[in-house]
Amino acid sequence: MEPFRSLSAPACPLGLPNVDTDQLIPARFMQTPRDQGYGRFLLHDLRRDASGALDPAFPLNDERFAKGGALIAGSNFGCGSSREAAVYVLVDSGLRCVIAPRFGDIFASNAAKNGLLTAMVSDAELTALLADPDVREGRNVSVDLETQTIRTGKLSVAFDIRPDRKQRLLNGWSDVDMTLSHRAAIDDFVMRDRVQCPWAQTPALRA
């Protein structure tokens, strides 16, 4: 996974609360193999009008934000299903950072495993960022993970992120390698558990 350290790019002011994973990628696109690219599915139905044409008033359809960078969302972004495709659509669109007061928990953990920063700010800071002239004009905003700060020409906002997610993003670790370094502890656990909890280790309904 590509590590995340910092970013200097436009930040799209979306601002909607409760953007769920069904909006991020409608279910009908999820059969697609990943290597075919998911960027084209991002908020597919929400950014279009009833006739299926891109709605020019929708922030992500503004060409200043078309190259990706950061997204300023509303509270509870990524709530709903566990579909990791909701992260793929953002990453494949060139987005590396989402800023919001709260995130769907599974979404945030999926994001950290795909190099996408989920930066938590307060409701008041969100309002300030959405109204910031640099943001609105599509000028670069800087995001630094080490110091947990977002900067525009006018504002400097500290953001929150869970420490494990921060570490994972900074290091770009592969979880599996880290886990397998604990192989001996895992084997010990299984040996003990076979005796203590046989119904767990050996389901009565065998595979």
Add this chain to the structure above:
Amino acid sequence: MGDQHNAVAAGAPRTIIDKIWDARVIVVQEDECLLWVDRHYVHEGSHHAFAQLAKAGAPAARPDLTFGFADHYIPTRPASGVDGVRMVDLLAKNTAAQGIRNFGAGDARQGIAHVVAPELGLTLPGLVIVCGDSHTSTHGALGAFAFGIGASEVAHVLQTQTIWQSRPRRMLIEIGGVLPEGVTAKDLAIHLVARLGADFAVGHAIEYGGDAIRALSIEGRMTLCNMSIEMGSRLGIISPDERLFAWLAGRPGVPSGEDFSHAVESWRALATDPGAVFDHVVHVDAREVEPSVTWGVSPEHAAPLSGCAPDPSGIPDPLKSAAAREALAYMGLEPGTKLKDVAIDRVFIGSCTNGRIEDLRAAADILRGRRTRISGLVSPGSTRVRLQAEAEGLDRVFTEAGLEWAGSGCSLCVGMNGDLLNAGERCASTTNRNFRGRQGKGSRTHLVSPAVAAASAVTGRLTHPADLGAR
């Protein structure tokens, strides 16, 4: 989720959340712990993870603890799309290559993972259970520590049978008193999301307790735990009790004879200790809960069925007010509309929330001897539920009333198999998510209990069974 500072002091009273965590943890680190995974359920949507596994060239670590379920894409009626078959086949191929048992098309144990695994007794108290699906919280009704994970985590579990997690904060939602007559577990779930909010429990594991929870059937408990994720919590759990042990006894995956008594003894000890400390406690009086229905596009957009769609100008938070205005516009509802006046086009009865035999019986009780004004689909949560319902003649009650009887799967809950509403169609649905377009592009969903769905089919409006005239 919290951190290791959140651990309980040795010897202090513990919650069931702590007890399972402490028993299944392998490696303790500051930010995250490595947990053993006792059961891993995969489905057609797990294809991303199997692709990652293939790319890594790694075999599944414990195929014997992994089970496949054809649910999201499986066709449930002749008109379902053909793409689903391809996805069901892909799951069969991926699981077979790893030696994983798969309950696929034609298997008597086919059905929605969150319905089948409990009914087979694969889900047991005290186990850590994961699945690449957010409604894995359902299994907490059986005293399991069960939560949904993403595709990268599914690939990790396949390769290691473990998962890195940080210890969740603990939340107790205590429902005191008795639910009023005609109020179901589904009404309670919708009521809680509306009252507390869709992001209320982010970072927390919820334990549901109190007299009203003890009085719920195991099926009702599953309905409630299912919708924990609609409050932002990955995990809802209920301490095991005698009612649960009686429900588990004799199921194929449950130990039998002396092994069962031994297991029950250890399951009994899992229940939260008196005096255990939670990070957050909420008290709710069951008597305040009414039959409930959603009016918008988030499960928190809900109200009593006896109430009205809100006036967004009365909502103080500007973002929430704007969201409510857009939700009402999407739903085609005027502020202040009486919910009982809302005309609907379709009903859907099924899903991992309300696709169990008890749910079908509740709906059939309303429909027996009545005709529906609108069309609708009934999809049992599992093949086993379907066969049971057919043995009881429930399928004929539904078809004689005018609804379509389908095979088992996720079906119209998410529409991945091609069972979809048309744009603008309004559905009273026993599912768990009323997101925009969830049941098809432009579809409008009202979440309800099975009894309300059935009564609404009879009148063509959102209706409580108590308001139906004589048959």
